[in-house]
Every structure is written in C-alpha cells, then in structure tokens.
Amino acid sequence: MTERWGAPVAAGGGRLHRLDDLPGFAAFSADGTVAGVVTYLIEGDVCELVSIDAVVQGMGVGTALLEAACDAAAAAGCRCVRLITTNDNVDALRFYHRRGFALTELRPDAVDESRRMKPQIPLVGAYGIPIRDELVLVRELP
Numbered sequence: 001m002t003e004r005w006g007a008p009v010a011a012g013g014g015r016l017h018r019l020d021d022l023p024g025f026a027a028f029s030a031d032g033t034v035a036g037v038v039t040y041l042i043e044g045d046v047c048e049l050v051s052i053d054a055v056v057q058g059m060g061v062g063t064a065l066l067e068a069a070c071d072a073a074a075a076a077g078c079r080c081v082r083l084i085t086t087n088d089n090v091d092a093l094r095f096y097h098r099r100g101f102a103l104t105e106l107r108p109d110a111v112d113e114s115r116r117m118k119p120q121i122p123l124v125g126a127y128g129i130p131i132r133d134e135l136v137l138v139r140e141l142p
C-alpha cells in the first residue's frame with residue numbers, strides 16, 4: 001500500500017483512513033505475490049469502498065476485488081456501495097461505470113483538503129490531468 005499509494009492511508013471526503021486497519025480482500029498471483037487489494041468500511045447500511053488497487057491491470061483482478069467487496073457489503077445488509085475517485089482517474093471512471101456505479105456528486109477542489117491530510121497526493125495525475133475534484137459514485141445493491 002505504501003508502494004502504490006505513497007502511504008498506507010487514503011484521504012477523501014474530508015476523512016483519513018488507515019488502510020491496514022480496514023477489512024478487505026487481497027488477490028494473489030499463482031506465485032503467491034499480491035496481485036491486488038481492496039479495502040472497505042461499513043457504516044450503517046452504506047459500504048464505502050476506500051481503496052482498490054490491481055498491481056497488474058486489465059487482467060480481471062480489479063473486477064474480482066470489486067465484486068468480493070460488493071458481496072461482503074450485501075451479506076452485511078448494506079443497501080449500496082459508495083466510493084470517491086478523483087477527476088484525473090478517467091480509467092477508473094470507465095471501470096466503475098461499466099460495473100454498475102453511477103455518479104452522484106461532484107465536489108470541486110475537494111482534493112485540497114485531502115492533500116492537507118495526506119501530502120503525498122500528487123498535484124498531477126493520470127494523463128497529466130491536475131488532481132483537483134472528488135467524484136462520488138454509488139452502486140445500489142439488490
């Protein structure tokens with residue numbers, strides 16, 4: 001998590017989460033190395049997906065992790081899974097939209113506050129896009 005995210009913490013929505021304190025799932029390659037990790041937090045009937053990371057991308061690891069977290073949320077009685085991503089992460093937006101999530105909120109400049117809590121958040125993200133805004137996506141559970 002430190003290698004991939006700069007620190008084992010995630011900042012978003014005005015909160016700081018320690019990823020290694022959260023429940024989650026890990027995916028492993030055949031040689032036993034970690035292929036990806038998802039973490040989540042259940043509060044009431046809402047499951048917040050706090051982090052999702054596939055070490056090798058485009059091989060189905062992210063989908064498997066996402067579905068494992070959604071299944072755990074449904075089993076715990078949650079009515080939806082919610083997550084926050086940032087305006088630069090257009091690949092993740094495609095990924096979530098293809099998997100039943102819909103945009104519910106745009107928070108312009110919200111990353112400024114997250115960066116105060118986690119200074120490792122870079123100024124520029126994917127495709128050279130400045131990281132500025134938070135986007136909230138929700139998937140309703142059956």
Ligand SMILES: CC(C)(COP(=O)(O)OP(=O)(O)OC[C@H]1O[C@@H](n2cnc3c(N)ncnc32)[C@H](O)[C@@H]1OP(=O)(O)O)[C@@H](O)C(=O)NCCC(=O)NCCS
Nearest residue numbers: 052053054056057058059060061062063084085092095098
């Ligand atoms: C977003 C993420 C978790 C998706 O995981 P993944 O293992 O790459 O996802 P999958 O392989 O299950 O599916 C990715 C989709 O992109 C396609 N794809 C093809 N090549 C790809 C590539 N090089 N990179 C990413 N996706 C690719 C897949 O075919 C699939 O397409 P589909 O939606 O039409 O089915 C992963 O890309 C990731 O870890 N990104 C960096 C961390 C991150 O941004 N996390 C989200 C923070 S909100």
